[in-house]
Amino acid sequence: MAPILEVKGVDAGYGKLQILFNVSMEVESKDIFVIVGPNGSGKSTLLKTIFGLTRIYKGSIRFNGEEITGKPPHDIAKTGIAYLPQTDNVFAQLTVAENLKMAAYTLPSDLAEERISEVLERFPLLKARLKDKAMTLSGGQRQILAMAMSLIRKPKLMLFDEPTAALAPKLAAEILDEIIKLRDELGITIILVEQNAKKALQMGDKALLLVGGRVMYRGGAKELLEHPELGALYLGLKK
Amino acid sequence: MVLNVQLFLDTMAYASVLGLLSMSLTLTYIVSRVPNFAHATFAAIGSYMVLIVVWLLGIYKTGPSWGVYYASLPLSFIVVGAVALLQYLIVLRPLAKKGISIDGLMIATLGIDIILVGLLNISADFLEDIFQQSPDKDLRKLVTYPRSGYLSSYEPTIMGVTASSILGPLLLVVSTVGFYLFLTKTKFGTAMRAAIENPQLAETLGINVNLVYSVSWFIAGGLAGMAGVIMVMTTKLNPTMGWLLIVSVFAGSIVGGLGSLFWGAVGGLLVGFLEQFGVYYTQIILGALTGETVSLGNYRQVFSLGAIVVMLLVAPQGLASLNWGKILSRLGLRR
Amino acid sequence: MPIELDIGTLAQSLAYFIAAYTIVTLSLNLEAGFTGIPNFGKHLFVAAGAFVVASLGNRLSAYIVSVLYKDEILKLIQEDPLLSKRITEADIGSLWSMYADPLGNRDLDRIMDKFFAQHPELGILLFILILILAVAIGGLLGLLISYPALRLRGEYLAILLLAAAEMVVMAIGYYWKPLVGGTTGLFLPRYLAVFGQKVILGVTVLLILAAVAMYLYAQRIANSPAGRMMRAVRDDELAAASLGKDIAKVRRDVIIISSAMAALAGALIAVHTGSVVSTHYQRFSWTFIPWAMMIVGGVANNSGVVVGVAIIMVLQKFVDIVKPMLAPVVPFDPVWLYQIGLGLVIILMLYMRPQGIIPEKPSRTVNFEEIFEDVLEDKVEDEQAKKMIREGRATP
Ligand SMILES: Nc1ncnc2c1ncn2[C@@H]1O[C@H](COP(=O)(O)OP(=O)(O)OP(=O)(O)O)[C@@H](O)[C@H]1O
């Protein structure tokens, strides 16, 4: 089967500042694909590049066989990719209800309402907070809201950038469980950037190790976890 | 006399003009994060629309008429809205996209101000020519108007009260309430708040951020233009009439905190009253002290400058940032 | 229409404008270019210099002269058939107060002109005194402004400075006649009677000398440790925190020096023109144009500033020359086209070449090690301690 996402020899960065060098990767449908690497190695940049938020100098990105290189983010969103940024992934000044409404912005209003009630069924805790401003939510609730917002458009591929950053371990585990459920129950392909490499690699199918904007490892997630050197060298994993 | 009704009415017109201008200036600041030094000249363009209406509709012959407002309010809304939109689309957006620093963007708005004043001056020269060479005796009388016209003689009165004293506050209330409803009750208004708070996220959700910002600039310009229509009833028409006024407008926005439209409107109103009544009472006090009549109307901006300094040093986030609940209970107005 | 071109006059006027704008734009560049202080009220400081000369300087010199040379002044008045009718012996003590109205201004200048013609050395002395006064008050104004300047974010400071400048120039300057005679202005006596008929040329030469001196001074500041520190802080907010106190002091000094420079230019302009009218000190002439010159020439580059000044001044002179040709063709005053053109130039420049014609030299910018060394050299006496700090074993 052809991969759902294919990144080929991509050089990308911000303005004239190149961050990614000749990055390639293939993501199979319904996989959890994990991207790990030290701080500042370009993990977020890689996600942003897939979503059209950086400048691509070279290479190509194909999604579902369709060329999406150089498309603006709102067009890429329409192809079925959702991106959850590392920070500021909800509108803090808007209420939960308004946030969901904005997530359904491009849908016709009856469909929008249907989808909103669907995700509220999935995440009942949001139902109780509909009238509250998003800034009053806790960190974990905010991640849930961000997830709910992306689900409204029924994406086929979701890009998560450190969804558990700054969360207590128990909450973090809950969020990661939700992500696994998204794959298992809804069949959504996941690309996950995680600070906690061990947890992520345990739940992942395939993995990519990025160091200094270059690919150092590409292959099975468990294999990376058990790799004799790479884990210790770059990810702070004990041998 | 401690309270002066006519002064109060005049102040209502002037203060609502500042309310409208400070509110619309705040809108452009929230959207583009640059103080627009051309904003008061937007109002001046609106003021010129009144002269054009007075001329083209023949109001200079017939005398005071509601036509002044019927025609110039929508006209100035559209014309000045378009000017503001162009400023955003042609100048500020491309420069911001190139990563020009805030200093660069500010000097660009000063440049736009110079350009607009230049265009107003050219228009004034044109109008002077047209009026002077007209066979119409009444029109020839308008020849001094483009550079120093008092257009208040063409505005109607309602039960002895000049229309601007009523229309000004009305316009301010309608636009504040209208804005509130628009921003909270409509999908596009909500999208506007979303795009202002986090443009990147809004973009990824399919909100056309550029459209939202363009609409904001257009509305802000339109409001400034309508403010200019009211304003010209309280002052003398001149191409550089915005240059000193900008002090008061910024004072209003800063008092409001440059972060909320509602507080921008309140800030402008307060500054208008502060200026007018500050001047009035200072005149009375100085007059009593010196035994002469003192006229300080030309120095009203002293109070605005004072408001800017005090506000920036004491509460740089403006009135919007104060804890009103606490203040009210301290004052014994609320338990 | 024939155009008369007097090359001598043209060159002289060009030199005058270039010199005056060089001083002002160099001072703006010290603040905005090197230090990141967006002074949008530059015209206030230029006006301050001119206003001090016209209001304080005029009165002070009239007072000094009428006290020290009472008899001579009295004689001058009595010799003049017109003046002797209006001024009596009893007025001598309060001659200075005649500057309050336009007629008195004329009368007094007549007396003073004659007096300075007889005592040119005294004219020079008073001229120097007034210049010092203008520079000192300019510096004080800078000190005053430095309080908000050290506390406010860039755009708030820009708003405050622009508002203050408009207030002083367009409200007080225009309407409060005792200051500089409102929109009719005040005339100055001919302090520099030494130059005889060539006063304008003389003052122009003085301005050129001042501009050269200011250029050398600005270069020295830019290349000093303080200058390096300023640029580093402008470019990196984090560095500001670590260098805290020194930065505040250097920033304040920059504002004071720049304000004094602008006031010096304003004072010399006043003496050159022989009068002060507040309408000449508007935002367009003394804030917008200096910014335009800086951006065109090169931000944070003194030589760039000079180039920018020259380009825009030549452009202005060119417009002055073609204006009479254009006037019959276009149905409006061509000067507006110049203003509109300048506005466009600024915007296009920002778009196409924001670093200016001569960009800032990269080799001389941020080098934290160098700055660190400068601070260390400055603050720590003990060699041993220096070594420890360098090796990271102790904090300064
Ligand atoms: N918007 C930007 N403009 C310019 N450079 C950027 C931008 N965002 C990130 N960078 C730079 O790109 C490099 C990679 O950053 P990136 O955020 O992709 O790393 P990361 O692997 O996600 O790190 P972290 O684990 O800290 O999230 C860094 O050097 C960073 O400074």
Ligand SMILES: [Mg+2]
């Ligand atoms: Mg990251």
